[in-house]
Structures are given as structure tokens and as C-alpha cells.
Amino acid sequence: xTTLTRPEPDGNGTGAPARLAAGARAGAERPPRLRxxxxxxxxxxxxxxxxxxxxxxxxxxxxxxxxxYLFILGGGLATLIPTASLGxxxxxxxxxxxxxxxxxxxxxxxxxxxxxxxxxxxxRELLMAPxxxxxxxxxxxxxxxxxxxxxxAVLLGLAGAVGIPYDPVLFALLLGGMVLxxxxxxxxxxxxxxGLSRPETFHTLLGLVMMPLLFLSGGFFPLASLxxxxxxxxxxxxxxxxxxxxxxxxxxxxxxxxxxxxxxxAGRQPPLFLEAGxxxxxxxxxxxxxxxxxxxxx
Amino acid sequence: MPLHTGDHASPRTAxxxxxxxxxxxxxxxxxxxxxxxxxxxxxxxxxAVRGLDLDVRQGETFAFLGPNGAGKSTTIAMLCALTRPTSxxxxxxxxxVLTEPDRVRRRVGLLFQxxxxxxxxxAEQNLRVHARLYGLGRxxxxxxxxxxxxxxxxxxxxxxxxxxxxxxxxxxxxLARQLLHSxxxxxxxxxxxxxxxxxxxxxxxxxRDLRDRHGSTLFVTTHYLxxxxxxxxxxxxxxxxxxxxxxxxxxxxxxxxxRVVLRTSDDEAARRVVGTLTPPDxxxxxxxxxxxxxVPDGSAWIPRLxxxxxxxxxxxxxxxxxxxxxDDVFFHHTGRSMAPDxxxx
Numbered sequence: 280x281t282t283l284t285r286p287e288p289d290g291n292g293t294g295a296p297a298r299l300a301a302g303a304r305a306g307a308e309r310p311p312r313l314r315x316x317x318x319x320x321x322x323x324x325x326x327x328x329x330x331x332x333x334x335x336x337x338x339x340x341x342x343x344x345x346x347x348y349l350f351i352l353g354g355g356l357a358t359l360i361p362t363a364s365l366g367x368x369x370x371x372x373x374x375x376x377x378x379x380x381x382x383x384x385x386x387x388x389x390x391x392x393x394x395x396x397x398x399x400x401x402x403r404e405l406l407m408a409p410x411x412x413x414x415x416x417x418x419x420x421x422x423x424x425x426x427x428x429x430x431x432a433v434l435l436g437l438a439g440a441v442g443i444p445y446d447p448v449l450f451a452l453l454l455g456g457m458v459l460x461x462x463x464x465x466x467x468x469x470x471x472x473x474g475l476s477r478p479e480t481f482h483t484l485l486g487l488v489m490m491p492l493l494f495l496s497g498g499f500f501p502l503a504s505l506x507x508x509x510x511x512x513x514x515x516x517x518x519x520x521x522x523x524x525x526x527x528x529x530x531x532x533x534x535x536x537x538x539x540x541x542x543x544x545a546g547r548q549p550p551l552f553l554e555a556g557x558x559x560x561x562x563x564x565x566x567x568x569x570x571x572x573x574x575x576x577x
Numbered sequence: 578m579p580l581h582t583g584d585h586a587s588p589r590t591a592x593x594x595x596x597x598x599x600x601x602x603x604x605x606x607x608x609x610x611x612x613x614x615x616x617x618x619x620x621x622x623x624x625a626v627r628g629l630d631l632d633v634r635q636g637e638t639f640a641f642l643g644p645n646g647a648g649k650s651t652t653i654a655m656l657c658a659l660t661r662p663t664s665x666x667x668x669x670x671x672x673x674v675l676t677e678p679d680r681v682r683r684r685v686g687l688l689f690q691x692x693x694x695x696x697x698x699x700a701e702q703n704l705r706v707h708a709r710l711y712g713l714g715r716x717x718x719x720x721x722x723x724x725x726x727x728x729x730x731x732x733x734x735x736x737x738x739x740x741x742x743x744x745x746x747x748x749x750x751x752l753a754r755q756l757l758h759s760x761x762x763x764x765x766x767x768x769x770x771x772x773x774x775x776x777x778x779x780x781x782x783x784x785r786d787l788r789d790r791h792g793s794t795l796f797v798t799t800h801y802l803x804x805x806x807x808x809x810x811x812x813x814x815x816x817x818x819x820x821x822x823x824x825x826x827x828x829x830x831x832x833x834x835x836r837v838v839l840r841t842s843d844d845e846a847a848r849r850v851v852g853t854l855t856p857p858d859x860x861x862x863x864x865x866x867x868x869x870x871x872v873p874d875g876s877a878w879i880p881r882l883x884x885x886x887x888x889x890x891x892x893x894x895x896x897x898x899x900x901x902x903x904d905d906v907f908f909h910h911t912g913r914s915m916a917p918d919x920x921x922x
Binding site (some may be wrong): 318 | 657659670677679680682687689691692693694695697698704705707708709710712713714742793
């Protein structure tokens with residue numbers, strides 16, 4: 280083996296190692312910190328988009344799920360539920376809830392991914408990167424939000440089928456609402472996942488929490504028809520605000536399709552911007568909490 | 578020179594900051610009294626590493642040898658600023674692991690024992706994402722990706738999803754990924770564990786290439802004795818403590834003696850004859866192998882012993898002198914063998 284006969288590196292002066300050290304030194308201050316963090320953020324979002332692009336079948340199946348709800352559940356119940364009690368046809372009523380279901384699944388996957396990345400060792404690779412841990416979580420959150428919104432945008436295409444006009448402003452509002460809702464659900468999902476090491480625990484928790492959250496969101500039936508004890512639960516359900524923001528965006532641009540019901544505080548509907556603000560605040564708080572847990576040194 | 582960043586030295590280097598002047602022959606890694614203890618839930622304290630003093634020079638391949646659980650991975654985690662040492666100091670690639678963890682991580686690469694790639698993405702996509710994660714610009718990320726793919730001999734598989742690659746290819750891709758940001762020091766935690774002999778040989782070939790052609794400093798942990806044998810210098814760790822440090826030759830020379838085995842027509846008679854020639858503190862043993870003894874520079878002894886035995890009319894059928902192995906070294910310091918399965922020599 281050549282190993283033992285090789286001259287000592289400090290014997291032949293400043294060769295490659297010295298140049299290497301100089302290179303590392305030059306790279307130390309360049310590029311500036313903020314740009315590095317942004318590049319890392321971009322890397323994580325890019326990874327999510329690449330994964331979305333190569334997982335076409337699971338994505339298509341994921342999208343099919345809310346469509347089935349919309350047309351089968353919606354179609355079945357449309358004849359039973361009188362339009363008068365909702366203000367709109369049941370399928371139209373169901374549409375914001377379906378959008379919420381669509382964005383919710385990929386948004387929640389971000390939390391599951393954090394756990395599986397931890398298990399597979401990919402997270403360690405990420406932690407080795409010379410960026411802040413907050414950037415890593417933020418990148419996951421941004422990627423999840425984007426992927427969820429993209430999937431929601433696909434289902435927006437069905438608007439015509441439930442009698443909602445193809446109005447660019449309305450679509451922009453709905454997209455904005457979906458970004459907001461996706462962000463908050465992603466952040467909540469990360470906050471839930473950050474302390475867990477086994478995906479099973481996360482799935483169990485989700486199974487426990489997801490069904491009540493969905494049924495208390497007002498996506499399937501007006502919150503007003505809930506029993507009195509369930510009303511406060513609905514009022515603290517972020518999904519309810521998400522559905523409400525979408526539904527009231529529709530009412531804003533297509534008054535003919537305005538549906539009744541939604542979150543009420545002491546019998547009054549909070550203003551739309553307040554609802555959006557609450558959603559955003561919940562997301563930011565969840566993300567901050569998750570970041571704090573995630574940044575804890577071991 | 579595709580590995581290093583010499584070709585884009587910034588104008589910044591012309592006007593160095595005060596206090597940032599490169600101390601030329603600084604060691605790549607230097608630790609003093611490095612300790613890591615974990616507090617258990619029941620109040621007990623586990624000492625994973627108990628006071629390490631290591632010095633690794635620029636451009637050398639340094640093996641960190643020890644049985645499983647000796648503290649190798651914990652040491653690497655501290656040197657890569659992934660875990661804070663309980664006490665002690667360490668500088669890696671010119672940065673302090675305690676006060677400049679970010680700088681350390683920018684200057685080192687770490688190949689984990691169980692590394693992970695994104696199985697759905699292609700080899701190229703995996704590298705591209707990683708390069709951006711390390712702050713490389715778009716064009717630079719593309720250029721470096723092509724370079725390290727070439728280095729890993731994976732250019733023709735760059736568009737294959739990682740899940741379709743063989744174990745050896747994945748390992749090489751993981752290695753390539755750690756080279757993207759041109760690290761000054763590359764840590765490799767059991768780089769060849771779990772690979773078949775052919776793939777192991779290829780990974781080693783790549784590592785040798787890195788050192789010889791690019792002057793990389795490699796810090797390799799291993800429990801394969803033969804792997805440590807091929808490194809420039811090595812340290813042996815057991816129970817969180819260093820038991821030996823030096824070149825393979827030095828650590829073996831420290832325990833000194835070769836094992837000389839003779840098979841003769843009459844081993845008992847030969848034992849008496851040999852006993853008159855060797856220093857009295859040498860023990861002579863006769864067993865199924867024949868007559869054996871430990872002496873320094875064993876091969877020089879063989880002709881003398883043969884001549885003496887011949888003079889006494891004892892025929893020598895076979896003679897051999899075996900230098901001490903690293904396992905002998907480990908046994909010498911710890912009283913245990915590291916390779917009960919003969920994984921070493």
C-alpha cells in the first residue's frame with residue numbers, strides 16, 4: 280500500500296492542504312449569512328416540489344379523495360338537505376370544505392415527513408447543514424404550504440361544477456385563503472411532530488384529532504346546527520376559520536352563492552380579516568413553538 | 578482540481594481581516610481533554626468519551642479504531658459541532674466547535690454510518706438540493722454536482738432515482754454529496770460497513786483517491802482492522818479513552834515483538850536449544866502450531882535459530898515471523914481482542 284511510504288504532508292510545504300484551507304477561509308464569509316439561509320430555504324422547497332413531481336400517482340389519489348366526497352357525499356345528501364337551510368345547494372356548500380380537505384392532507388404530511396426523516400437519518404443530514412434550525416423548519420413549512428396550495432389550486436378547477444363562477448379575483452382570494460390555511464395546518468402539524476420520534480404515535484394522534492376537527496370545521500354542515508356544548512370547540516378550531524375564510528370569499532364575489540353558517544362569537548360573525556388574522560397568528564405561534572423545541576440543543 | 582475551492586478565491590482573501598490570518602501548519606483537527614457525558618433519567622451519568630487528546634494533520638488519512646460503543650460516533654458528533662462537548666476543547670479545520678459551530682459545519686463533511694438519501698429523487702436531484710442547502714449558488718451547485726458525480730463514477734446514473742441504485746452506488750453517492758461544499762476535513766463514520774467486499778474496495782479506492790489527488794484530510798472511524806492498517810495514522814479508542822495513537826507502524830512497534838513460529842523434528846529439544854539463544858525473559862511455548870516465541874525483528878532471528886538447531890541435529894521443517902497486528906495492539910492495551918470473528922487479520 281502507498282500509505283506508509285507517502286511523505287508527511289508538512290514535509291513538502293504548502294501544497295493542496297494549504298490551498299484548501301485558504302479556500303475554506305475565503306468561503307467562510309461568502310456568501311453572506313442571509314443569502315445562505317435563503318438558499319437553504321429554497322433547497323427545502325425545491326425538494327418538496329421535486330417529490331411532488333415524482334410522486335404523481337399518490338398525489339392523484341390524494342386529489343381524488345375530496346372529489347369523491349364532493350360528488351358522492353355531496354350528490355347523495357344534496358336531495359336530502361333543502362337549499363333553504365343553507366342558502367345554497369349542498370354541493371356548493373361542501374366546496375370550501377373540500378378545498379380544505381385537499382390542502383389539509385399534504386400539509387399534515389409535512390409533520391409525518393419530519394418524523395420519517397428523523398427515522399431514516401435524512402434529518403441528521405439536514406442538521407449538519409450550516410444553517411439555522413429555524414430555517415430548516417421554515418423551509419419544511421414553506422414547502423408544505425406550497426405543495427398543499429398547488430393541490431388545492433387543481434381542485435379549484437371544479438368550481439364550475441358546483442355553480443361557482445370562474446372569477447379571477449375570487450380565485451385569487453380562494454388561493455390566498457388556501458395559502459393561509461395550508462400554512463397554519465403545516466405549522467400545527469410540525470408543532471405536533473417535532474417532539475415525536477415514531478410515526479405511529481403521530482398517526483394515532485391524527486386519527487384521534489382529525490375527525491373532530493373536520494366535522495367541527497363547518498365544512499360538512501353549518502356550525503349553527505351543532506349542539507351548544509360543541510360551539511366553543513368549533514370556535515377554537517383553526518380549520519373552521521379556514522373554511523369560513525374560503526366560504527366568505529365566495530360570498531364576497533358571488534353573492535348568489537353565499538352560504539349560511541360559520542364561526543360565531545356570542546352570536547355574531549367576526550369580520551373576515553379578523554378570521555384570516557387569527558388563522559395566521561395560530562400558524563405563526565405554532566411555528567415559533569415548534570422552532571423553539573426543534574432548536575433545543577441536545 | 579474538482580474537489581477544492583481554489584478556483585474562486587474572492588478578492589476578500591487579498592485583504593484578510595485582523596485575527597483571520599491563516600496559521601499555516603495548523604492541525605486539521607486538534608482536541609484537548611474532550612469529554613462527553615450523558616445524564617440518564619435516573620440520575621446516573623454515562624461517560625461516552627472521557628478526555629480525548631487528538632491531533633490530525635492536514636492531508637492525512639486518520640483512522641479512529643475501536644469496538645462498537647467505544648465512543649467513536651460521539652467523538653465525530655462533537656467534532657462536527659452536532660453535539661456540545663461536556664468539557665474540553667476542539668478545533669476542526671481552523672474553527673472552534675464550541676464557539677463557531679456554524680463555521681465548523683461549513684468546513685467539514687460528514688458521511689454518517691447510516692446515511693440517508695431521498696429515495697424518490699434522482700442522484701442528481703439529491704446532490705443539487707444538498708448543494709443549495711450548503712449555500713452554493715445555482716450555477717456553482719450545478720457545476721459541483723457534475724464534478725462530484727464524475728468523481729463517484731455515477732455520471733451515467735445521474736438521472737436514476739436513488740432507490741434503483743445498488744448499495745455500493747448509494748454509498749458513493751453519499752460520499753459525493755459530502756464533497757459538494759469542498760470540505761477541508763471529511764469525517765467518515767464506518768464508511769464501508771454493510772457493503773460487499775467489492776463495493777468496499779471501491780469505496781476505499783475513492784477515499785485513497787481523495788487523499789492522494791486532492792490532499793483531503795480524512796477522519797475515518799472503523800472497526801475493521803485492515804482498514805485502519807492502510808491509514809497514515811490511527812488512534813485506538815476503548816471505553817471512551819484513547820489507548821494508542823500514532824502510525825500503524827508506530828503503535829505496532831510499541832508492543833514490539835514479532836511472533837516467530839518454528840516447526841521442527843523435535844520441538845521439545847528445539848525449545849531447549851532456542852532457550853540458550855534468546856534473552857531469558859522470553860517465554861517459549863510449544864503447542865499445536867509448533868514452537869513459538871515473541872522477539873523483536875523476528876525474521877532476523879530465523880536464520881540464527883535455524884543454524885543453531887541444525888548444529889544440534891534438529892531439522893527445521895518450517896519457520897515464520899509475523900509482525901504484530903493491530904488486533905495484537907488492541908489486545909495489548911485492553912486485554913481483549915477486537916476481532917473475535919477474525920474480521921481483521
